[in-house]
Amino acid sequence: MIMLEDSLRSMFSERVESPPLINDPASVAIRRGRAARRRRAAASSVAVALALVVTVGGIVSLRDISTPGGGGREGSWIAFNGQPEPTPTNPAVEPQPTIDTGIGLDLWAGNRLWTMDGRTLPLTGVGTVSRIYRVPTGWVYGGAAGVRFLRPDGSSISLSGNDDRWVLSSGGDQLAFVIDTVLYVARVSSSGLAVRTMTPVPAGITPVAFLDQQVVIAEKSRGFDLVTQNSVHQANWNNKITEVYGSPNGKTLVGRVPGADVEQPCLAELRASDTGLVVARTGTCALDLTRDTAGGRITPDGGWVAERRADDIRLVDLTQALAGQDRMVLCPIRTTVRPAWADERTLLAADDRGVVRCGVDGTEKVVPLPSGVTAQWQFVPRLTSNQPAG
Template sequence: MLEETLRRAFHDRVELTPAGTDRAEDIIHRNRRSRRWRKGFTTLGALLAFALLVGGVTGWQLLRSPRPGYDSSVFAADPTALPQPATSASINAHEVAGLGLDLRIGDLLWTTDGRRLDLGGFGAVDRAYRVPAGWLFGSTGGVYLQPVDGLPVQIAPEGSRWSVSEDGLRIALVTGGKLSLADLSREGAKPIGTATVPADAAPTAMLGTRVLVAGNAGSSRGYEFVTVNDTAGVASPVWNPTVSGVFGIRSDIAVGLARTENQEQLCLAALHPDGPTMSIRPTKVCGLASPAEGLAHSLSPDGGWLAEPAGDELSLFSVDSALAAGDTAAKKCAAAGVRSPIWVDSSTVVAAYDGGVVRCQTNGVRKLLSVPKAAGSAWDLVPRLGSTEG
């Protein structure tokens, strides 16, 4: 009985006891779990590395790509350098408008109405004018007109000598010994006539179809009027060496400088085209500096005033008073290093000076104007000739 009881108890214990654990199977399971974890970490690491690579490339491209107002070449030269403001993006249109004239920096031009024009497509620009048809400019490649709307038009080839009228409606030029006169429009130049002149001739001022031309007179230069019409002819001007420069046009005369009899001074003079050779009527306004050859455009649009820079002041002479009464008085407008006067209207002239631009009026009012800082020091105001409305 006791034996039977013990046998059943032992049997029940054996039935309830779990089977022994298989170590090989445990190791296999652990290895599988380890491989799954390693695979997960490897995939996650690859994804993170790819994200960092894409982010880095994108960031570098953003740094390398040009942005308005900055010069991307700075990064090409030195990746640690800070970007510098680009001149083209730093010129404020309102600042230019306040000057009253367009602003030229090298081949680039900023206009008072907010345009930015690149005139350098035909070579380095050496001078430019705002005329009714657009912008007339000379470059190493020739003379061109940039219309208000449209593409540039060539007016004259490389090497031509040229001058534009005070109203901006005509151009006179010498190319290959031919003096030509033409009307300017947005389509280009419409020829009026030609005349054969000495190869060294250079046009200055225009009075109708008569062009005041400069040429070699012995060891110096002289001036004479040449008539240009639709019948091509040969001109044989007798250059007058008494005349030393031309300021502009007043009514039916040119106003320039003539040497006194003793050759000691240059005096303001009226140049009349009233005969085979011009006549000269000097005034008592003397001691003026000779302008460079070519038209100085330093007379007011109506020809009534002359702006003459000298040292640290701009002198305004009344041409009316000088011609009629021999008056030598001048209104003074002080500005350090004043130079290159340009008339805005018949009573207002602006000029560059060491601190920017000075605006002077014939009634004595003076105002200093600021040039955009981004313009630096190598800038020029663009003379405006004639009406440019529309």
């Protein structure tokens, strides 16, 4: 063993005294191996960083936003949960053939959506769906368990949690919602919410419409008022206004006020003022616009309003009605669903024949329902740049 150890010492001494050439094959291989290890380490660091970014971006929620102590506050454009949730909240949607239904709007019943191009998509994550709107990049729907955004591929993301007090802007790109005693206004996209403002408000209020840079709020015992974004709410309740239907142009609202005859409330144009929401002018007082106030009542351009009666529907020229004059077209059907406007000239209703398209020019066309549509279905109002939500 002593001789072997002496031989090894001698060999190593010679190696140290005579270092290998810098470009000999062994050195080249060693250098290449070290470089590969450095590249792998760098790639691993980048992957870990990206994973952290994705993880952090996916867990941002409304609970992470502190409630301001007073006044409105401009948010930091905080993105809410840009990742779709896993199954079963977002079950895979099987590819289906594109078939134009010819109706002009999507349909929904229970927790399913039938699109105009012939697909069926699930509406999950909010309990029983109570409202749904078609917006430019998908659908916004809600129920007692919250509000969600449904993408065209069938995946969905949460927008806000367990509260059914919310309203969309006329273009479907802004959402006003209440949690406890804070009114939030946020941008809506297929990636989620970006909160813009947070304003403390009285308990028990509900947002009902957007009016330019303000949000109309309602409280059962006090009436209607305005909340100006980025400002402290100054109470100016108006209990003379009995209904607010929406803002066809974003600058004024259409609503209802009491008339001289208690049985015949009047159509009214409403506007914002220093003293809150006020009546700009009063129009026709013979319309019954109290039924089915959930969406689709006014055309996207604000030109017509639908009055659903027991045995028919009257299409009323809104401009003329606000001027106190009557100009209307009769849609002579007893509709079994809430009417909704497909566009500026066509109201959709339904009877035992199927969907009925009633034009403001007096025309009428029946379109059959898509196969598989279940009972208790309704139209999905479409929000465009001038379409009110309600």
